[in-house]
Amino acid sequence: MSTAPQTARRWAESPVPLDGNVPAGPVADLWDRHKFDMKLVNPSNRRRHHVIVVGSGLAGASAAATLGELGYSVSCFCYQDSPRRAHSIAAQGGINAAKNYRNDGDSVYRLFYDTVKGGDYRSREANVYRLAQESVNIIDQCVAQGVPFAREYGGLLDNRSFGGAQVSRTFYARGQTGQQLLLGAYQALARQIGLGQVKMYPRHEMLDLVLVDGQARGIVTRNLVTGEVKSWAADAVLLCTGGYGNVFYLSTNAKGCNTTAIWRAHRRGALLANPCYTQIHPTCIPVAGDYQSKLTLMSESLRNDGRIWVPTKAGDTRSPSQIPEAERDYYLERKYPSFGNLVPRDIASRNAKEVCDEGRGVGPGGRGVYLDFADSINRLGEDTIRERYGNLFDMYERITGEDPYEVPMRIYPAIHYTMGGLWVDYDLMSNIPGLFVLGEANFSDHGANRLGASALMQGLADGYFVIPYTLANHLASVKPPRVSVEDPAFAAAEAAVAERTRRLLSINGSRTVDEFHREVGLMMWEHCGMARNEAGLEKLLDELPSVREEFWRDVKVAGSGEELNQSLEKAGRVADFMELAELLATDALHRRESCGGHFREESQTPEGEALRDDDHYAYVGAWGWGGDLTSEPVTSGPLPTPVLHKERLEFENVHLSQRSYK
Numbered sequence: 001m002s003t004a005p006q007t008a009r010r011w012a013e014s015p016v017p018l019d020g021n022v023p024a025g026p027v028a029d030l031w032d033r034h035k036f037d038m039k040l041v042n043p044s045n046r047r048r049h050h051v052i053v054v055g056s057g058l059a060g061a062s063a064a065a066t067l068g069e070l071g072y073s074v075s076c077f078c079y080q081d082s083p084r085r086a087h088s089i090a091a092q093g094g095i096n097a098a099k100n101y102r103n104d105g106d107s108v109y110r111l112f113y114d115t116v117k118g119g120d121y122r123s124r125e126a127n128v129y130r131l132a133q134e135s136v137n138i139i140d141q142c143v144a145q146g147v148p149f150a151r152e153y154g155g156l157l158d159n160r161s162f163g164g165a166q167v168s169r170t171f172y173a174r175g176q177t178g179q180q181l182l183l184g185a186y187q188a189l190a191r192q193i194g195l196g197q198v199k200m201y202p203r204h205e206m207l208d209l210v211l212v213d214g215q216a217r218g219i220v221t222r223n224l225v226t227g228e229v230k231s232w233a234a235d236a237v238l239l240c241t242g243g244y245g246n247v248f249y250l251s252t253n254a255k256g257c258n259t260t261a262i263w264r265a266h267r268r269g270a271l272l273a274n275p276c277y278t279q280i281h282p283t284c285i286p287v288a289g290d291y292q293s294k295l296t297l298m299s300e301s302l303r304n305d306g307r308i309w310v311p312t313k314a315g316d317t318r319s320p321s322q323i324p325e326a327e328r329d330y331y332l333e334r335k336y337p338s339f340g341n342l343v344p345r346d347i348a349s350r351n352a353k354e355v356c357d358e359g360r361g362v363g364p365g366g367r368g369v370y371l372d373f374a375d376s377i378n379r380l381g382e383d384t385i386r387e388r389y390g391n392l393f394d395m396y397e398r399i400t401g402e403d404p405y406e407v408p409m410r411i412y413p414a415i416h417y418t419m420g421g422l423w424v425d426y427d428l429m430s431n432i433p434g435l436f437v438l439g440e441a442n443f444s445d446h447g448a449n450r451l452g453a454s455a456l457m458q459g460l461a462d463g464y465f466v467i468p469y470t471l472a473n474h475l476a477s478v479k480p481p482r483v484s485v486e487d488p489a490f491a492a493a494e495a496a497v498a499e500r501t502r503r504l505l506s507i508n509g510s511r512t513v514d515e516f517h518r519e520v521g522l523m524m525w526e527h528c529g530m531a532r533n534e535a536g537l538e539k540l541l542d543e544l545p546s547v548r549e550e551f552w553r554d555v556k557v558a559g560s561g562e563e564l565n566q567s568l569e570k571a572g573r574v575a576d577f578m579e580l581a582e583l584l585a586t587d588a589l590h591r592r593e594s595c596g597g598h599f600r601e602e603s604q605t606p607e608g609e610a611l612r613d614d615d616h617y618a619y620v621g622a623w624g625w626g627g628d629l630t631s632e633p634v635t636s637g638p639l640p641t642p643v644l645h646k647e648r649l650e651f652e653n654v655h656l657s658q659r660s661y662k
């Protein structure tokens with residue numbers, strides 16, 4: 001059991017509590033009442049407001065399309081060559097909604113309850129309730145757009161189960177749900193582009209946030225094809241820039257996913273909340289070698305029909321078909337009979353690590369467990385399994401050379417999602433007025449552990465159903481004065497961006513960007529991955545600055561700044577990852593409790609389950625940059641001491657208790 005909080009050595013603490021601006025009242029009425037209380041922008045005034053949306057994944061595309069449809073003048077930026085290539089396209093398993101089509105006991109309240117509990121009581125109740133309410137609208141919206149969700153024989157939309165729930169509420173389009181949802185959102189966005197309401201800027205990377213009189217009033221981008229650095233002014237800026245899981249180098253995220261947009265906003269004063277809450281997904285294809293650069297997810301949906309097991313004896317190297325039933329340990333079914341293979345991700349991941357640490361892991365290096373479909377194939381037939389998961393099975397076979405219809409899959413946990421992100425209030429606005437943050441880029445709804453199929457739900461709730469109201473309220477309340485790119489704040493930010501580019505290109509050292517990224521990622525995985533302890537985190541924090549210093553002394557970035565230069569792009573992103581890594585480790589060090597994806601070895605039950613410390617840590621930890629608010633990189637020495645701001649979490653509906661899935 002953890003004792004009192006440690007003395008703050010590596011961080012300072014703000015005495016002023018942080019306010020999430022949640023309206024007062026019963027949680028079930030909050031959002032409806034708030035929608036009525038918020039101010040509106042008259043339809044004919046909307047076109048006078050220019051709004052910047054950075055990101056065109058599910059959160060960004062849904063927001064840009066909806067705001068365009070409402071009549072705002074929108075500019076949308078992404079670094080890919082097309083909005084359709086946003087990382088959201090990779091989402092496989094499905095999207096939750098409390099439709100209760102199965103009549104199996106689901107409701108808005110149950111989705112709310114499961115999500116607060118699944119997040120290990122570290123999320124804001126009001127946000128989660130709103131998310132559950134809006135979940136039902138998302139499905140209607142997407143069906144209207146033509147998203148081809150799987151259907152049952154009778155025509156109703158089909159559902160499957162995901163971890164942490166005892167009902168079937170996950171809507172899906174085979175193993176390509178993200179792709180289909182993104183195509184739906186993209187079509188809505190393309191319509192607005194065609195109408196001239198949204199201007200789309202692909203291959204533009206946001207490299208700085210511009211504040212004028214303390215408000216977010218624009219961004220600076222670099223054109224990734226020509227190298228042109230340019231300023232854009234607006235009445236509000238929406239960051240929808242995804243998660244930072246690639247700070248660990250190996251992850252299931254697309255290679256391009258990065259932290260730059262939110263990190264540069266943090267450097268300009270935006271608070272970054274709960275960075276240590278990183279999700280480790282239990283069902284990924286195990287690492288195969290030292291030079292691997294990417295990990296592949298096998299969707300959680302597979303746990304509906306696959307059974308997870310390892311041999312009962314350590315060091316058993318027989319092939320799975322030679323291991324009789326009596327010598328197999330279906331450890332999740334044994335330890336958690338109520339939820340079985342569908343326990344939440346944090347629990348499934350930790351248990352996989354535990355059996356592998358005991359020497360019972362399978363495959364090369366013993367870092368794997370079996371996900372076995374033999375029973376389901378016998379019961380349902382191969383055709384049914386093929387219909388449900390065919391593309392995932394094909395992908396597995398292409399990567400491993402093994403046929404999962406014949407032999408069990410081998411899986412192991414990997415970094416997958418980041419619950420942390422920029423701090424936002426109930427209106428999704430950061431502490432910088434006019435800066436809103438949506439989707440995975442914010443910290444908002446998932447607490448310390450996200451339940452499967454709820455990231456897509458959150459991104460689309462934020463973009464389609466929350467931001468249209470809260471942005472209007474902001475614009476109507478603040479009535480932002482006119483600002484143009486002639487304001488000196490833009491020139492200063494442009495100069496800083498140009499100087500950083502020049503500096504990266506001038507080092508001309510001996511090590512590649514990837515080498516540094518891999519080194520930092522391995523250090524993070526080792527000391528801040530599946531399990532963390534004080535000694536390891538202290539060591540990590542002692543060592544990270546010297547890698548950062550070496551990067552700024554010895555990195556080799558080939559090419560020039562006036563052309564497409566992926567080495568330069570990566571260098572900027574890795575430099576930001578290095579700074580973020582230190583904050584992430586500081587957050588992990590300060591939180592001397594286990595909760596969800598953050599497992600502190602000092603804080604566990606006698607059975608090895610995560611043990612929260614609600615007396616000391618029932619708060620959101622939002623970090624402020626400790627130095628001057630410039631975007632200049634820190635090239636030597638430790639980062640300025642970060643400042644911790646605490647938002648107390650109140651649980652008036654789902655009462656704090658030890659999570660149990662037994």
Ligand SMILES: Cc1cc2nc3c(=O)[nH]c(=O)nc-3n(C[C@H](O)[C@H](O)[C@H](O)COP(=O)(O)OP(=O)(O)OC[C@H]3O[C@@H](n4cnc5c(N)ncnc54)[C@H](O)[C@@H]3O)c2cc1C
Pocket residue numbers: 054055056057058059060077078079080083086087088089090091092093094095177178204205206207240241242243252253254257258260261297299416417438439440441452453454455456457459
């Ligand atoms: C393999 C995989 C499978 C998943 N499956 C599921 C699932 O089945 N169900 C579920 O709910 N969740 C799933 N998730 C999680 C989910 O896909 C993501 O959390 C979600 O799609 C994130 O959406 P987003 O719009 O917030 O960000 P993204 O889709 O990552 O989009 C980010 C956008 O921001 C842009 N951008 C970023 N930085 C900049 C910058 N500096 N300048 C300009 N543009 C920038 C990018 O170009 C992109 O357009 C999965 C995740 C992975 C990795």
